Amino acid sequence: MRAPPLLRSLDDLRSMTAPALLLQRARTHPHVVAFRAKKRGVYIERSWAQYAALVAHTAKGLAALGLATGDRVAIMADACEEWPVADLAAQSLGAVVYGIYPTASAEEVEYQMRDGGAVAFIAEDQEYVDKILPLAERLPALRHVIVVDETALFALEHDKVTTFREMVDAGRDADHAWLEARVAQVKPEQAAFIVYTSGTTGHPKGALVSHGKHLAATRSVAAQYPTLNAKPHRTVAYLPLCHVLGRDIAVTLPLLTELVPHMGESVEDLPNTLFEVAPTVLFTVPRYLQKLASQVLVGISGTSGLKRVAYERAMAFAREHVKRRWTGSPSGATEAAQALWRALVFRPILNKIGFDKVELVVSGGAPLPAETMAFWHMLGVNVVEMYGQTETAGGIIAGQRGPFPRPGDVGTVPEGFEVKLADDGEILVRSADLFDGYWGNREASDAVFGGDGWMRTGDVGEWRDGKLKLVDRARDFLVTSGGKTISPSFIENILRASPFVGEAIVFGHGRKYLVALIEIDFDTVADWARTNDVPYTGFTSLAQNPRIEKLIRDDIDKANAQLARVEQIKAFRILPKVLDPEEEGEPVTPTRKVKRNQMYERFKPLVEAMYDDKEERLLAESATGVLA
Amino acid sequence: MSRLPRASGHFRTSYAQDFRLIQTPLERRWLAALLVALLTFPFIASPFLTDLASQALLAMVGAMALMLLTGFAGQVSLGHAGLLAAGAFTAGILFRETGAPFWMTLPAAALVGAFLGVVFGLPSLRLRGLYLAVSTLALHFLVAYVGGEYESKRGFSTGIVIDPPVIAGKAVTDPRAWYFILLTAAVLTLLVCLNLLRSRSGRAWAAIRANETVAEALGIGVAANKLLAFVISSMLTSLAGALFAYYRGFVSVEAFSLFLSIQYVAMIIIGGMGSVLGAILGAVFVTLFPYLIEAVMQLLPGAGAYAGVMFAVNYAAFGVVMILFLVLEPQGLVGIWRRVQTYFLLWPFKHKPVAGARR
Numbered sequence: 006m007r008a009p010p011l012l013r014s015l016d017d018l019r020s021m022t023a024p025a026l027l028l029q030r031a032r033t034h035p036h037v038v039a040f041r042a043k044k045r046g047v048y049i050e051r052s053w054a055q056y057a058a059l060v061a062h063t064a065k066g067l068a069a070l071g072l073a074t075g076d077r078v079a080i081m082a083d084a085c086e087e088w089p090v091a092d093l094a095a096q097s098l099g100a101v102v103y104g105i106y107p108t109a110s111a112e113e114v115e116y117q118m119r120d121g122g123a124v125a126f127i128a129e130d131q132e133y134v135d136k137i138l139p140l141a142e143r144l145p146a147l148r149h150v151i152v153v154d155e156t157a158l159f160a161l162e163h164d165k166v167t168t169f170r171e172m173v174d175a176g177r178d179a180d181h182a183w184l185e186a187r188v189a190q191v192k193p194e195q196a197a198f199i200v201y202t203s204g205t206t207g208h209p210k211g212a213l214v215s216h217g218k219h220l221a222a223t224r225s226v227a228a229q230y231p232t233l234n235a236k237p238h239r240t241v242a243y244l245p246l247c248h249v250l251g252r253d254i255a256v257t258l259p260l261l262t263e264l265v266p267h268m269g270e271s272v273e274d275l276p277n278t279l280f281e282v283a284p285t286v287l288f289t290v291p292r293y294l295q296k297l298a299s300q301v302l303v304g305i306s307g308t309s310g311l312k313r314v315a316y317e318r319a320m321a322f323a324r325e326h327v328k329r330r331w332t333g334s335p336s337g338a339t340e341a342a343q344a345l346w347r348a349l350v351f352r353p354i355l356n357k358i359g360f361d362k363v364e365l366v367v368s369g370g371a372p373l374p375a376e377t378m379a380f381w382h383m384l385g386v387n388v389v390e391m392y393g394q395t396e397t398a399g400g401i402i403a404g405q406r407g408p409f410p411r412p413g414d415v416g417t418v419p420e421g422f423e424v425k426l427a428d429d430g431e432i433l434v435r436s437a438d439l440f441d442g443y444w445g446n447r448e449a450s451d452a453v454f455g456g457d458g459w460m461r462t463g464d465v466g467e468w469r470d471g472k473l474k475l476v477d478r479a480r481d482f483l484v485t486s487g488g489k490t491i492s493p494s495f496i497e498n499i500l501r502a503s504p505f506v507g508e509a510i511v512f513g514h515g516r517k518y519l520v521a522l523i524e525i526d527f528d529t530v531a532d533w534a535r536t537n538d539v540p541y542t543g544f545t546s547l548a549q550n551p552r553i554e555k556l557i558r559d560d561i562d563k564a565n566a567q568l569a570r571v572e573q574i575k576a577f578r579i580l581p582k583v584l585d586p587e588e589e590g591e592p593v594t595p596t597r598k599v600k601r602n603q604m605y606e607r608f609k610p611l612v613e614a615m616y617d618d619k620e621e622r623l624l625a626e627s628a629t630g631v632l633a
Numbered sequence: 634m635s636r637l638p639r640a641s642g643h644f645r646t647s648y649a650q651d652f653r654l655i656q657t658p659l660e661r662r663w664l665a666a667l668l669v670a671l672l673t674f675p676f677i678a679s680p681f682l683t684d685l686a687s688q689a690l691l692a693m694v695g696a697m698a699l700m701l702l703t704g705f706a707g708q709v710s711l712g713h714a715g716l717l718a719a720g721a722f723t724a725g726i727l728f729r730e731t732g733a734p735f736w737m738t739l740p741a742a743a744l745v746g747a748f749l750g751v752v753f754g755l756p757s758l759r760l761r762g763l764y765l766a767v768s769t770l771a772l773h774f775l776v777a778y779v780g781g782e783y784e785s786k787r788g789f790s791t792g793i794v795i796d797p798p799v800i801a802g803k804a805v806t807d808p809r810a811w812y813f814i815l816l817t818a819a820v821l822t823l824l825v826c827l828n829l830l831r832s833r834s835g836r837a838w839a840a841i842r843a844n845e846t847v848a849e850a851l852g853i854g855v856a857a858n859k860l861l862a863f864v865i866s867s868m869l870t871s872l873a874g875a876l877f878a879y880y881r882g883f884v885s886v887e888a889f890s891l892f893l894s895i896q897y898v899a900m901i902i903i904g905g906m907g908s909v910l911g912a913i914l915g916a917v918f919v920t921l922f923p924y925l926i927e928a929v930m931q932l933l934p935g936a937g938a939y940a941g942v943m944f945a946v947n948y949a950a951f952g953v954v955m956i957l958f959l960v961l962e963p964q965g966l967v968g969i970w971r972r973v974q975t976y977f978l979l980w981p982f983k984h985k986p987v988a989g990a991r992r
Contacts, residue, residue, distance in 0.1 A: 041644070041646065043644075046645070046648070046651070047645050047646055047647055047648055047650075047651075048644045048645065048646045049646070050646050267644070279641075280641045281641070281642070281643065281644040282642065282644055283641040283642025283643075300986045301986060303986070304982045304983075304984070304985075304986035305981065305982065307982075307983050307984060308981060308982055308983040309983060312980060312981040312982070312983065313981075315981055316981045350981055353980045353981060354981060354982075356640055356641050357641070357979075357982065357985070357986055358641075358986065359641040359642070360641075361641055361642075362641070362642055
């Protein structure tokens with residue numbers, strides 16, 4: 006019994022709001038599980054009817070606090086049950102929601118609170134309360150700080166602080182009818198939420214998105230991946246919801262499709278959550294795929310005997326098999342052999358990380374290195390890449406449909422979006438369902454829309470067999486003193502393919518050669534150190550160990566072998582500390598995108614040192630080979 | 634008990650699921666296979682092997698009872714043979730004196746066991762370790778004395794003969810029937826043990842074994858729970874003794890020597906302390922061991938010549954095996970089993986991959 010099909014038409018969605026969709030779902034599928042959130046060891050199941058009731062109570066509670074149409078609400082929390090509930094509740098009142106990265110520094114929080122002008126700040130726990138309270142006096146608009154997890158709050162007396170529980174209790178008498186009446190007053194073309202783009206240059210800009218456009222745009226994801234509507238799917242929601250992708254997964258796609266999000270007890274617990282949930286569909290960013298791949302590789306490097314032989318045989322076969330798969334010509338016999346290797350080797354590997362039931366892994370948010378994608382394809386995980394921007398309001402500009410697409414492009418353009426390339430290769434997008442403009446920043450909005458109806462993405466692309474290929478993101482080129490134009494992100498991606506490299510930043514603008522700063526991946530390097538008897542006390546001692554330097558050097562040499570001469574990394578330094586976005590003035594955004602210029606300023610001596618003695622050192626190096 | 638599922642994709646939506654005995658479909662399938670194997674065994678095996686299996690099943694009941702007391706509640710007992718004897722004599726005497734059927738003698742044996750459990754549990758409130766062990770020895774001699782007195786005073790100096798139990802109007806004499814009766818007894822004991830261990834008392838015992846003072850500070854009634862462990866363990870043991878009496882059709886004090894107590898202690902040590910599976914494996918091992926030694930001796934040249942010393946060789950080999958287990962594999966057979974299991978569970982990794990290992 007499914008009266009209207011779950012995935013509605015574009016026009017339908019344009020004239021709807023997310024809370025209205027929720028109410029409809031609560032009517033048509035009241036007892037179907039909407040999401041599961043882990044609390045104290047068990048996954049609490051919420052049906053659509055319960056979900057709607059929670060939203061109604063929260064909405065009435067928020068209304069009682071004086072929240073009105075057009076007011077802004079800021080939420081600072083990891084993916085948790087209260088995020089979508091508070092979000093939809095605020096949207097039901099016509100308020101505008103925006104999320105602040107849980108890893109944002111105090112300065113960043115202040116900027117976004119001031120820029121967005123939120124009247125209410127919903128904090129997941131005391132940690133975020135501590136971040137906001139010192140600023141509270143300086144934020145005239147802020148009237149309420151609402152705390153979800155009140156465990157560490159005892160004896161806190163502050164006239165602005167209320168608990169989420171108290172607020173919900175105040176709205177307990179609200180029912181579906183009450184919510185329906187409120188939602189009916191919200192117009193689809195009204196603003197629904199703001200998403201702050203993690204600008205690698207300057208302050209983040211808030212992209213304003215309206216109700217109907219967001220739903221219609223997000224439909225492109227569902228349309229590109231029809232399996233989402235073919236059967237119920239489990240997924241894990243762990244990406245921050247202040248990011249448009251995180252919001253799609255936890256809030257919007259469940260409303261449009263049969264995707265059931267699962268939220269772990271804590272984001273740090275992700276490996277365990279993945280293992281327990283064994284998602285059938287997973288949306289992720291490349292970083293997690295790289296990290297998981299590194300863990301598998303390092304885990305395998307420590308194995309021995311029969312296990313190693315089995316793994317190596319399986320990988321040798323899979324390497325050939327993915328190539329056949331990409332060209333679309335695997336025979337029945339090789340498919341059978343792959344199935345055998347899957348049963349013997351790959352499935353047990355995937356089981357340990359909770360990937361053995363996954364049918365579709367969609368990577369977005371940043372370019373996915375081809376090696377990483379190929380690795381997962383070898384293990385039999387259907388990883389596809391999609392490309393979207395905050396400005397596309399939750400929709401995607403392109404997405405690989407798969408299964409097992411050849412890495413390198415970002416796939417085809419979905420229904421509802423038009424893409425063309427400017428003369429300089431910049432990707433231009435046209436759609437009825439884009440964002441409304443930057444919050445309080447007319448100039449930037451005009452610059453992006455350019456007056457001709459085509460939105461400038463700032464990314465450079467090209468067409469390849471009808472598929473969009475990203476050449477570079479955000480036109481991040483550097484030109485060496487030899488006049489060669491090089492894409493550092495391309496090289497960084499290759500460097501990051503090493504399991505031991507957490508982050509790589511390439512420099513070389515106006516220089517003779519390229520150099521790199523490397524942040525080691527603490528987990529995998531520490532694991533390697535333990536198995537290879539390298540003593541260390543912490544991150545810094547590990548980063549400065551000569552044997553670790555040798556380890557990284559070997560991997561950089563491997564990467565260099567794949568690169569053209571001018572693109573090769575001639576020197577590198579290992580960062581002595583972890584890049585921590587929560588720290589003031591750290592050259593990474595809360596999503597851990599590196600701000601290249603700030604990075605240079607911060608680690609100038611390290612970078613310059615690589616150019617200083619370089620010539621002598623290169624000479625000495627080549628000489629040692631001769632003399633030894 | 635809360636162990637993590639062994640395969641991905643098994644999340645719990647309620648606490649009740651945390652306590653399930655069978656967590657994953659794979660476990661269910663293996664269990665079903667084991668059950669089928671156990672049920673078909675007597676129809677495939679020879680009567681000799683069926684009898685051997687019955688002995689092992691009987692030993693399992695006693696071993697699990699002792700494991701409950703020693704392996705989980707941490708109370709050492711050397712009175713196990715005495716308790717078995719108490720059960721056997723209760724059944725024997727009741728049958729001889731009143732002709733009571735087995736469905737009356739078994740509960741009576743359990744009651745006697747419970748009573749003895751209270752009496753001999755009492756010293757455990759004050760005594761620990763070696764001293765407790767010595768005090769439980771007294772139980773052994775007491776029961777042996779009473780049993781011996783009865784035998785000689787009533788003129789059964791060679792032992793009490795018991796008729797086979799009558800079920801549904803038929804006397805049970807067939808080895809296969811006995812196999813199924815003892816299998817049922819073992820399975821029921823297993824379920825009782827597992828259920829106790831995943832409940833309040835099981836957790837209380839674990840706390841007492843770890844540290845009595847801390848357990849008391851946590852609000853656990855140490856005295857009551859210790860006595861409970863003695864009572865339940867003694868009841869189960871006494872029942873096993875009664876079953877033994879019916880199975881053999883004969884009760885004699887000679888069958889319950891101190892060596893029997895040692896054998897049961899050996900079962901739980903060789904099997905692996907603190908594991909119900911260990912008790913089962915240990916019971917099978919210790920039951921089969923003499924036959925194994927005999928089989929090996931038969932293979933040696935001039936086998937006939939050793940026949941006379943077989944008994945001594947058996948004892949010696951038993952001692953050596955005990956020492957080897959204590960030195961080389963303190964975790965017992967269950968430790969070996971877990972290592973084998975881990976090898977395949979981690980396949981193709983050697984250790985847990987980083988993500989899980991951090992936890």
